[in-house]
Amino acid sequence: MALGVKGIKTAFMAALLAGAAFAATPAEAAGKLTISSPQDPGSWDPIDTFLVNWASVGTNIFDGLTYRGPDRKLVPGLAESWTEMDGGKRIRFKLRSGVTFHNGEPFNAAAVKFTFDRLLGEEGAKGPQRSNYIAIESVEVIDDTTVDLKLKAPDPVLLTKLAGYGAMIVPPKYIQEKGDAFFNVNPVGTGPFKFVSYAPKTGIKLEANPNYWGGAPKLSEVEYRFITEPATAVAELQAGRVDVVLPPTIPIGMVPVIQADPKLTVLSIPGPTVDALRFNTKSGITADPRVRKALIMAVDRAAIVKSILAGQASEIASFQGELSFGYDPALKPLPFDPKGAQALLAQAGVKPGATVQIDIRGNDATMNEVAQAVAAYLGAVGVVATIKPYETNVLLNDIIPQGKTGAMFQQKWGGWTFDYDNTAYAMYHSGEKWNPYEQDADLDKLLESQRAITDVAERERILKQIAHAVADKALEMPLYNSNAIYGVAKRVKNFPPASDNRPKLTEVTVD
Amino acid sequence: MPDAVSLHFFRPVFPGWHVLAGFLLKRLIQAVFVMVVVTLVVSFAIRLTGDPALMLTQGAGSITEQDLERIREALGVNRPFLVQYGGFLTGLLRFDFGNSFLGGTPVSRLIADALPATLLLALVSMAVSIALSIPLGIRAATARGGVADQAIRILSLVGLSVPNFWLATMLVLLFAITLGWLPPSGMESPSNFVLPAVTMGVILTATNVRLVRSAMLETLQSQYVMVARAKGLSEGKVLYKHALRNCAIPLITYFGLQFGGLLGGIVVVERVFNWPGLGTLAFDAVAARDYPVLQGVITVLSLLIVGVNLLVDIAYGLVDPRIRTS
Numbered sequence: 001m002a003l004g005v006k007g008i009k010t011a012f013m014a015a016l017l018a019g020a021a022f023a024a025t026p027a028e029a030a031g032k033l034t035i036s037s038p039q040d041p042g043s044w045d046p047i048d049t050f051l052v053n054w055a056s057v058g059t060n061i062f063d064g065l066t067y068r069g070p071d072r073k074l075v076p077g078l079a080e081s082w083t084e085m086d087g088g089k090r091i092r093f094k095l096r097s098g099v100t101f102h103n104g105e106p107f108n109a110a111a112v113k114f115t116f117d118r119l120l121g122e123e124g125a126k127g128p129q130r131s132n133y134i135a136i137e138s139v140e141v142i143d144d145t146t147v148d149l150k151l152k153a154p155d156p157v158l159l160t161k162l163a164g165y166g167a168m169i170v171p172p173k174y175i176q177e178k179g180d181a182f183f184n185v186n187p188v189g190t191g192p193f194k195f196v197s198y199a200p201k202t203g204i205k206l207e208a209n210p211n212y213w214g215g216a217p218k219l220s221e222v223e224y225r226f227i228t229e230p231a232t233a234v235a236e237l238q239a240g241r242v243d244v245v246l247p248p249t250i251p252i253g254m255v256p257v258i259q260a261d262p263k264l265t266v267l268s269i270p271g272p273t274v275d276a277l278r279f280n281t282k283s284g285i286t287a288d289p290r291v292r293k294a295l296i297m298a299v300d301r302a303a304i305v306k307s308i309l310a311g312q313a314s315e316i317a318s319f320q321g322e323l324s325f326g327y328d329p330a331l332k333p334l335p336f337d338p339k340g341a342q343a344l345l346a347q348a349g350v351k352p353g354a355t356v357q358i359d360i361r362g363n364d365a366t367m368n369e370v371a372q373a374v375a376a377y378l379g380a381v382g383v384v385a386t387i388k389p390y391e392t393n394v395l396l397n398d399i400i401p402q403g404k405t406g407a408m409f410q411q412k413w414g415g416w417t418f419d420y421d422n423t424a425y426a427m428y429h430s431g432e433k434w435n436p437y438e439q440d441a442d443l444d445k446l447l448e449s450q451r452a453i454t455d456v457a458e459r460e461r462i463l464k465q466i467a468h469a470v471a472d473k474a475l476e477m478p479l480y481n482s483n484a485i486y487g488v489a490k491r492v493k494n495f496p497p498a499s500d501n502r503p504k505l506t507e508v509t510v511d
Numbered sequence: 512m513p514d515a516v517s518l519h520f521f522r523p524v525f526p527g528w529h530v531l532a533g534f535l536l537k538r539l540i541q542a543v544f545v546m547v548v549v550t551l552v553v554s555f556a557i558r559l560t561g562d563p564a565l566m567l568t569q570g571a572g573s574i575t576e577q578d579l580e581r582i583r584e585a586l587g588v589n590r591p592f593l594v595q596y597g598g599f600l601t602g603l604l605r606f607d608f609g610n611s612f613l614g615g616t617p618v619s620r621l622i623a624d625a626l627p628a629t630l631l632l633a634l635v636s637m638a639v640s641i642a643l644s645i646p647l648g649i650r651a652a653t654a655r656g657g658v659a660d661q662a663i664r665i666l667s668l669v670g671l672s673v674p675n676f677w678l679a680t681m682l683v684l685l686f687a688i689t690l691g692w693l694p695p696s697g698m699e700s701p702s703n704f705v706l707p708a709v710t711m712g713v714i715l716t717a718t719n720v721r722l723v724r725s726a727m728l729e730t731l732q733s734q735y736v737m738v739a740r741a742k743g744l745s746e747g748k749v750l751y752k753h754a755l756r757n758c759a760i761p762l763i764t765y766f767g768l769q770f771g772g773l774l775g776g777i778v779v780v781e782r783v784f785n786w787p788g789l790g791t792l793a794f795d796a797v798a799a800r801d802y803p804v805l806q807g808v809i810t811v812l813s814l815l816i817v818g819v820n821l822l823v824d825i826a827y828g829l830v831d832p833r834i835r836t837s
Contacts, residue, residue, distance in 0.1 A: 040795070042614025049614065050568055126585030128568040131578040184614055200621055201795070202698075202787045227696065227785045228795070231680060235695035238688045393561035393800060433565075 031220035033492065033510055036233040036242045038249045040201050040226040044187035045180065046168040047119050047129045052416065052501045055164055056246050057204060057224055059502040062168035062189035065093055065112070066159055069504065070496045072323065072418060074159055078107060078169055078190065088154030088454040095145040099213045101171040102194040109147040113139040114172035116149070123180060129166030133158075154454045160417045164502065192217045192506045201226060217506045230254060237264060237487050243510065245487035247271065247501055251365060252312050258487045267497035268312055270321050271484030272414030274423070275367065276476040277358060277374065279408055282437035285350050286407045292474035293334060294344035295356070295408075299377040300336040305480050308369050313480040318467035319411065319423055321481030323499055326420025326463030331471060333478050341381045352382030357406025359399060362389030367410055370479065403436035411476065416500040420463045421450060428470060443469055538824065542817040547600075549813045554596050554806050563588060563612050563800040586612055588802070599806055608807035613799050618807040621792060626811065628698055629781070629788030632711070633773045635704050639712030640719055641766065647716070648723025649750055652731060663720060670717025679710045679783040696785035707784040711777065715769065722765055726758035733757070767823030771816035 041054035046062060067077035079093040099107040116139045124130040135155035140148040151158070161167060169190060175183050187195050192214065193206035203225040210216045225242060227233040233249050236242040238261055250258070250266075258264045279286040279295075286292055305313050317333040320326060345354075358374065360367045368389065375385035388406060390399060399405055411434065415422030426432045429447045430439040446469065450462040470476070486497045491511040496503050564582040583589040587598070602609055608618035651663040686706060687695035694703050730736060731754055739753045740746075778790030785791070789808050796804035 040613075042611055042616060045614075125581045128578075128582060130581075131568070131575065181615060185616065199787070200616060200624055201791055225697065225785075228791075229782050229785065232683075232696045232783060232785050235683050235687055236697075239691060239695050241694060241697075391560070393566065393798075397561035397565050 031218075031510060032223065033219050033221070033244065033505065033508060034223045034225065034242045035244045035246060036227045036236060036249065037224045037246045038226070038228050038233070042200070043184035044195070044198070044204070045184045046170065047124050047127045047166045048184065050128045050165070052248075053246065055416065055500070055502045057206075058168060058187075059164065059191070059504055060193045060206060060222065061187050061191045061195060062170070063191050064163045064167045064169065065095075066163040068160060068163040068500075070498045072499065074163065077163060078112075082159070084454065085148075089151045091149045091151070091158070092142070093147050093149070095147060096213060097145050099190055100211065101174065101190050102188045102209060103171060103174050105171045105173050105188075107169065107171075107190050108144050109141040110144075111169055111172050112147045113141050114175075115167070115169045118170070118175070119166050124166070127166075132161055133166055153452055156451070156454045156456070156459050157417055157419050157421060160419065164416060164500075192504065193222055196221075212506070214506060218509045219505060222505060234258065234487065237489065240489065243489040243492045244495065244503075246503075247484040247486060248273075250485045250487050252308075252310050252485075253365075255310065255312065255485065263490055265488050265490055267486040267488055267495070268483040269497050269499055270314060270323055270481055271499050271501070272321065272323075272416060272418055273412060273482045273484075274316060274319050274321060274414055275370075275479045275482065276316070276319055276411045277371075277408040277479065278405075278411045278427075278434075278476040279474070280405055280437055281473075281475060282403070284356075284407050285348075285354055286356065288348045288350075289474050290344050290348040291350055292477075294341040294348070294350075294381070295378060295383065296334045296474060296477045297337045297344070298341040298381040298383070299374050299477065301333065301477075301479055302336065304370055304373050308373060309366065309480060309482070312483045312485060314483075316478045316481050318420075318471060318478060319413070319427060319476065320420045320467070321414075324418050324420050326424070326460060326467065328464040328467055331464070331467055333471075334474075338377075338381050345381060345383070350383070353384060354382070355384045355386065356408055358385055358387050359395060359406045359409035360387060360389050361392040361395055361410055361412065363392055364410070364412070366482075367412070371410075374477075400436060401433045405436070408477065416502070418500070420467065421447075424463070424466055424470075425451070428466070428475070438475060440473075534824075535821075538821050542814075542821065545817055546810065546813050550599070550806060550810050551596065553809045554599065554802065555592065557797070557800065557802055557805055558588075558592060558595075561800050563802065566800045567612070599803075603810065608810070609803035611796075611804050612801045613804075618803045621804060622789070622807055622811055625787060625789045625792045625808075628786060629774060629777060629790065630815075632704065632707055632781070632786060632788060633770060633777060635708040636711035636715060636773065636777075637766065637770060639708050640715035643712065643716045644719035644723050645755070648720045649727055649755070651720065651724040652727035653750070655728065660724075663724075667717045667720045670713055673714065675710055675714050676779050676783055678713065679706070679780060682706050682710060683783075696783075698787055703784075707780050707786060710784075711773070711780055715773070719766075719769075723758075723762065726761050727754060730754045730758040763826050764823055767819050767826070771819045774812055774815055 037053045037056055039051055039053040041049040041051045043049060044054070044058065044061065046058060063078045065077055065079040067075050069075070078096055078099065080096050082091055082093045084091055093112070095109060095112070101107060116133070116136055118124060119130060119133055120136060135151050135153060135158055136149050137152045138150045140150060142148060171188050174188050178186070185198050190213070192209055192212040194209045196205040196207050198204045203223055206222045208217045208220050227236060230249050230251050233242070233245045234254050234257060237245050237258065240263070255266055258266050279292050281287055286295070301315050305311070305315050314321065315333065317331045318328070356378065358371050360371050371387045375387055378385045400409060411427065413423045425447050427434045428438065428443050429435060430444050443466065446462055446466050450459050453459055484497065484499055484501060488495050493509045493511070494507045563586060564579045567582060568579065580589065587595065599609065606619060608622065610617055611621060647663050651660045654660045683695045683706060686693045693705050697703055736749060736754055739749045774789070777788065778794060780786070781788045781790035782794060789812060793805060793808040795801070796808065
């Protein structure tokens with residue numbers, strides 16, 4: 001990092017300003033891809049962060065034991081194969097041999113053990129990743145290329161979780177010698193691209209790792225630039241200075257701008273993020289399930305998806321998209337039926353003019369519009385809705401977990417694992433953070449039972465059962481599953497628009 | 512200040528260093544007080560708005576209270592507020608702002624990266640604005656009531672009414688996308704300065720032009736201008752040497768204060784142009800509840816603003832010796 005140098009450099013810029021050639025030079029050399037990412041995670045250590053924009057970069061620097069590509073199929077990564085033993089309480093991994101880290105350090109069973117000991121030990125305890133891998137009790141090295149993960153209890157999602165984030169394998173010697181603080185800003189992994197430089201809040205540069213075990217990448221360089229402001233990211237794309245804008249950056253309203261540009265294209269695919277309006281099921285008129293059902297039936301969600309979201313989303317029946325494990329195509333949402341809604345409201349003794357408050361994330365432009373449409377639909381059946389936008393952190397920290405919401409409040413989540421459990425447990429299990437009002441022993445039992453089994457079919461059955469139970473109780477007004485929207489220059493070929501925002505760039509080329 | 516001048520107008524003039532030192536000391540104590548109050552309020556207020564441990568774990572499926580407690584422990588946010596604030600103050604004495612919650616980078620390093628970017632943009636914007644507003648303001652004053660005056664005043668009104676993010680977006684649309692002459696964002700080359708500096712500069716000029724105009728009008732009515740003209744000096748010399756120098760005091764004060772305000776107000780422009788400065792740093796820190804970074808940025812900003820005000824006072828004294836003694 002050129003920290004001290006930068007001050008001097010910037011000072012020179014002022015002097016140069018007067019004589020500057022006022023021409024913007026495109027940043028791309030041959031074989032270089034420039035990507036706009038909305039956030040700087042601050043550290044490139046896999047165990048320090050949970051930001052999806054860490055993973056967009058991290059997936060190109062690091063590898064996990066398993067790998068999950070854009071098709072969301074779990075395939076071998078640094079492990080060539082694995083077998084479950086002891087009824088799912090032990091997983092034995094056969095490791096790829098001859099793989100080295102970018103610094104030349106060999107990848108082996110000891111590196112795997114180091115990675116998980118670090119994640120589950122003192123260093124990991126300071127960060128957010130540890131909780132995801134808590135099922136792992138210990139790591140046992142069998143020989144140089146064989147390693148066992150010994151589990152406290154079976155974890156059906158563990159193999160997926162090994163494909164990303166905190167489970168990325170890190171180099172033991174490098175970290176021990178250089179220290180954690182150095183590793184944070186000088187990451188070394190086994191992935192297709194090697195770290196070159198990082199300027200906080202500005203960007204990170206990578207170069208091809210010609211010795212990549214999965215085949216050398218076709219690009220020679222990749223630069224990620226951190227651009228938060230959507231209009232700025234799109235302007236850079238239009239000016240030809242970035243080739244790809246990663247989600248979640250491009251708002252739906254800007255999609256036509258990109259589509260209208262002959263040099264650009266929009267790649268839009270279902271992502272993990274789902275929106276719903278959860279009800280206060282404890283007090284007020286929404287404590288009555290008939291009222292909740294009536295409110296759901298009063299709103300034409302298909303029309304909202306079509307008009308406000310311009311088709312960049314799909315309607316949902318439970319809090320998950322169709323890519324999610326646990327999704328049941330047979331589960332249909334309550335139909336749009338204002339007459340039926342009015343009848344149900346009358347039955348529940350709700351008089352016209354009754355009020356509900358809808359709490360939303362204030363910075364969520366789409367939800368601001370959607371909430372207004374919802375309020376208008378509710379008004380049509382005689383329920384007066386007021387919208388209360390909160391600063392997102394206040395809503396998430398103080399309002400929802402403390403049970404201080406209005407009658408309805410926005411839930412917006414998505415897990416990169418694409419497993420219903422990821423959100424369902426935190427939203428429906430008693431005492432969980434996103435479940436301030438509901439206590440249901442049956443639902444608790446279902447949620448707990450699926451966590452202990454690795455039988456895929458049986459687990460899927462239980463997850464579907466949970467989705468049905470939530471829909472039957474009308475705990476939320478299901479809204480939509482948003483698409484992940486990528487803006488891509490047409491000079492970029494073979495770009496894989498990953499649903500989980502982790503496009504691996506090995507096969508990408510540029511004209 | 513002007514009151515003080517008139518009060519002590521007849522006192523003998525001592526340009527003594529001890530007077531200046533006493534004056535500086537007084538201002539220094541004021542500065543420390545201001546900074547303690549500002550950082551105290553900011554540190555306290557941001558802690559009311561959310562838990563950084565929750566922010567860090569937002570994407571995680573299930574986080575238990577113990578997990579959160581461990582993270583809070585590691586970040587040091589589970590200690591009582593005054594202990595945390597005390598730690599911040601003692602760190603400050605060692606020029607240590609602590610480490611960012613997001614990735615653990617030392618805050619001093621983030622600020623060292625961002626500060627030159629912000630200062631440079633602010634300086635260039637000020638330079639653009641001064642270069643525009645002094646000739647325009649003088650022109651408006653000399654052509655008082657005439658076409659040039661009217662035009663300049665109307666343009667300044669337009670400039671005042673235009674929101675800076677709108678102007679920034681329009682400039683980007685025209686010069687970066689349609690014409691492709693300038694880069695839309697970032698800070699890799701001198702050409703990157705043009706759009707943000709012009710955006711800021713134009714908006715500052717709108718106010719400054721009016722200020723220069725009114726200061727100039729006042730000065731032009733004074734007797735020494737009449738004398739200067741009577742001496743047969745060229746109009747340029749009269750305006751730029753005699754009149755401008757005499758109305759320099761209010762202008763210096765104003766530009767100085769404006770520079771302080773500019774550092775705070777640059778946030779929006781930094782964001783639109785993705786400028787890697789203090790504004791962007793503060794904005795991200797608020798969004799992530801990154802207390803140490805926000806505290807650090809606010810401390811540095813208030814230090815700068817207080818420092819610039821102090822410099823303005825000193826410059827005052829240099830330009831007008833009467834003030835040194837008051």
